[in-house]
Amino acid sequence: MQGDLTEQGVDAVVNAANRDLEGGGGVDGAIHRAGGPEILEACLEIRRTQYPGGLPTGRAVATTAGRLPARWVIHTVGPIYAIERDDAPHLLRSCHTESLRVADELGARSVAFPAISTGVYGYPIEEAAPVAVAAVRAAATRVELVRFVLFDDAALGMFERALGTG
Numbered sequence: 001m002q003g004d005l006t007e008q009g010v011d012a013v014v015n016a017a018n019r020d021l022e023g024g025g026g027v028d029g030a031i032h033r034a035g036g037p038e039i040l041e042a043c044l045e046i047r048r049t050q051y052p053g054g055l056p057t058g059r060a061v062a063t064t065a066g067r068l069p070a071r072w073v074i075h076t077v078g079p080i081y082a083i084e085r086d087d088a089p090h091l092l093r094s095c096h097t098e099s100l101r102v103a104d105e106l107g108a109r110s111v112a113f114p115a116i117s118t119g120v121y122g123y124p125i126e127e128a129a130p131v132a133v134a135a136v137r138a139a140a141t142r143v144e145l146v147r148f149v150l151f152d153d154a155a156l157g158m159f160e161r162a163l164g165t166g
Contacts, residue, residue, distance in 0.1 A: 006035070019087045076096075
């Protein structure tokens with residue numbers, strides 16, 4: 001669907017985070033602004049205790065969702081296309097499967113994803129959409145509802161094609 005990820009009434013929203021987990025632009029900045037300082041505090045604690053060097057690309061961790069309607073934010077770091085082009089599909093798949101693994105650990109039954117890595121990380125949406133959809137379809141998960149929440153018509157169209165609905 002086209003919409004605002006920060007307004008989704010799901011158990012967990014997935015954040016296209018940077019490895020520092022300190023907020024940023026795009027989806028990451030929107031989640032931190034809408035969710036409030038509790039999210040950043042939780043991210044900094046994860047950096048301090050679990051990932052002092054930063055969250056590796058393709059991995060995922062969860063925090064509170066602060067003031068968002070969701071219960072949790074699952075942070076994942078997507079590949080930077082220009083740097084990790086050869087491994088980009090594998091890493092992007094991992095973002096989705098790891099996020100669903102974390103959702104299962106939390107007991108989440110509904111998850112909303114953005115188009116990970118397609119903003120400033122430069123992953124072409126026409127390449128990213130089929131990888132994301134295939135990863136979610138192939139994942140062994142107890143999540144019952146996965147929603148891709150996309151910013152614009154172009155991204156929506158690419159995901160609809162990848163889903164076979166457009």
